[in-house]
Amino acid sequence: MLALLVPVLSAPADAAPRDTRHGHGHGHDHGKQGSETVDKSSLPAPPRPQQARPTQRIVKPTVQRQKAPVRTSAGQTLAPANAKTAAGVKTGANTLVLYDATGPYAWLGEIYGTQNAQLLSHFGSWTAHPVGDYVAGEMAGFTAVFYAGSTYDEPLPVAFLDDVLADTKPVVWAYDNIWQLTARSASFGTDYGFMWSGFDFASVSQVQYKTRALTRDPQNAGGIMNVSISDPTKATSLATAVRADGTTFPWAVKARNLTYVGEIPFSYVTHDDRYIAYSDLLYGTIAPQTAERHRALVRIEDVGPDSDPDELRAIADYLKSKNVPFSVAVYPEYRDPLGAQHNGVPTTLKMRNAPLVISALKYMVTKGGTLLMHGYTHQFSNVVNPYDGESANDFEFYSAHVDPVTNSVIYDGPVPGDSYNYAAGRIASAFAEFAASGLPKPTIFEFPHYAGSAVDYQAAKDKVGVRYDRPLHFTGQLSGGAPDYTKTVGQFFPYLVRDVHGSVVIPENLGNIEPDQYNNHPARLPADIIATAQRNLAVRDGMASFFYHPYLGTAYLKTTVEGIQASGYTFVSAAAVQVP
Structure with missing residues (x-):
């Protein structure tokens, strides 16, 4: 690293x-x-990944994580007792924010979780906690789930992977550990119509979203996960990363309940940044009927x-x-x-x-x-x-x-x-x-x-x-x-x-x-x-x-x-x- x-x-x-x-x-x-x-x-990106092409596998924790006790809210929403819950500026939506919390960059995962939660507060209340504390069935009590994968090979609970694949709630997943999700489903590529191939470390200074050319700081050395769409009837590219030579690849893709963003959108942000695209993708996930x-x-x-x-x-x-x-x-x-x-x-x-x-x-x-x-x-x-x-x-x-x-x-x-x-x-x-x-x-x-x-x-x-x-x-x-x-x-x-x-x-x-x-x-x-x-x-x-x-x-x-x-x-x- x-x-x-x-x-x-x-x-x-x-x-x-x-x-x-x-x-x-x-x-x-x-x-x-x-x-x-x-x-x-100056918020940095996660470290450059250990491998350009991660090993497709489910990562088990090397040290057994002490599971937080489960609490149940009045609305029968499951959540770990250490979860933080806060009101938003609107009522209606209730989002679950998950972040990585192991290794030397656990602090970075928490920062990304905070920034996700603050954006999501526009749509309603939110609950946030480390992804490692996820409780089986937990996402059923929420409008949508947002996970920022910032630690390479963060151990993800199988219950979380299974609940994502159950296709019952919208999930927005950014950057790392998508390989653990695909490892859990042998038919992922067929079912979702896209598949990751590895991190692309080319210089990318622009992301195209809708009709807008948004900027991306090229000093961001963390790379972007390259994905390819095999079935355009199932998967749609929402935004496009543009390399220095003019070639492109999907920056964000949507298929079924899953929206996948190939990098963390909160690092090295400027006024004109691809962060703008991510801010609008939240509307697409939570409030797609919102008028202009x-x-x-x-x-x-x-x-x-x-x-x-x-x-x-x-x-x-x-x-x-x-x-x-x-x-x-x-x-x-x-x-x-x-x-x-x-x-x-x-x-x-x-x-x-x-x-x-x-x-x-x-x-x-x-x-x-x-x-x-x-x-x-x-x-x-x-x-x-x-x-x-x-x-x-x-x-x-x-x-x-x-x-x-x-x-x-x-x-x-x-x-x-x-x-x-x-x-x-x-x-x-x-x-x-x-x-x-x-x-x-x-x-x-x-x-x-x-x-x-x-x-x-x-x-x-x-x-x-x-x-x-x-x-x-x-x-x-x-x-x-x-x-x-x-x-x-x-x-x-x-x-x-x-x-x-x-x-x-x-x-x-x-x-x-x-x-x-x-x-x-x-x-x-x-x-x-x-x-x-x-x-x-x-x-x-x-x-x-x-x-x-x-x-x-x-x-x-x-x-x-x-x-x-x-x-x-x-x-x-x-x-x-x-x-x-």
Whole structure:
């Protein structure tokens, strides 16, 4: 096996120093070069398989796994007692999420399980546990089953294989261990009309789905399982992998109750990734009758007491002229404790003492704006975290630093003194400042730089409720252990979900306009945002959601909004998507 790097997220949105070339207002400008997003996930693929062509066999555990006791829910659904069950944003569907949990990369299996579960929460409740704990007959109590095979030759219970082959429930199976399923059925190829042949390690940078060319990071060295369809009346190719030489092979295939995806779709994900195809395949499995609907969202980012009120009014006027509802992410107290933008003089400005900004925010509300809470100060204490301690530059709920060699922002873990009460206190202070300023009480929270600890996420859920960001999640959360902050990854969504922290999450999946490269992130212009929105049209009921910094003026915003509208999207308010 090849070694894998522990995933380390690089520069998040907004995580870049302010551009001070055009200072104004309180002695600095709002031209930050960063954004709240990560443009590429560093979540790795499973290791390169031990053999290009696996041995078709059922793998028995070398050490007998201690079977978890079985519990029965009120609905008579069997599940191991160690299973995690959570509600979704809808009612009706109830999915079973299975993941690999043995060997040195068991943590990776749990991460894939978490990401599967978060996507599936859009459709209803879910139950997740290691595949090795599967109980005979368990899938009968679920709408569908999703298994991510991330460990080569993970021992799979024969009961699980038999229940898949019984053809009674839809099953989506990704990547490894398909050879154990075919070993259990001598007639699999005849019955299902397709068969795997081995891992294909060719460079694949594109996956064709519907009419969309989606990207795939070629640094993904895990390979894709090549399958061939022998009977097109029984098996259908749903998406196609395109090699560098232009030749193709099925990336995902469906036959009878089984949808097989040749790789893990959660690794090395970018905005335009084949992850989009997988997100829509869930509709095909759980809700195939879903009608086409394409909605868009725009959020005006990093607005504080130090913002330029004229910029805010100009943006509100433009969006109103296009009948575009919008959100405004507000941090209600500005701090520059190290004087980074004030000649070394520590500076604080509360929203209540910024009457022109308060007036501009109220004006934005009259033009269709919804104010949300973007932390309290959008920075931490009086330290560099990771830039200069100034509001909107630094993290508030998570520690980070800039690697001096790679120039990437590295996540270090919870801030010193982090606790549920710390996060709840920051949120309470923010509410108090909104109230003192005469602004509407926000009902949506966005983590500064999209980062917080597990207890911070819990506090945000309890004190505010709905979030509008991309969550971090950590190993241990699905399996019931303590969060492991050395293995931290993020995820974005093309539709409303309820994440592993329990909050309903409004999606942001396009990123933001960023004219300049920063911290190893390339520039991102309106054409890039529009292209990503067009790729997301592959999701039959998906959203195109981006955010925008007001210091950029209105020209970029006009191009982006009108390009998204011309692509077939209708802009809606964040409130309109909180309930499916």
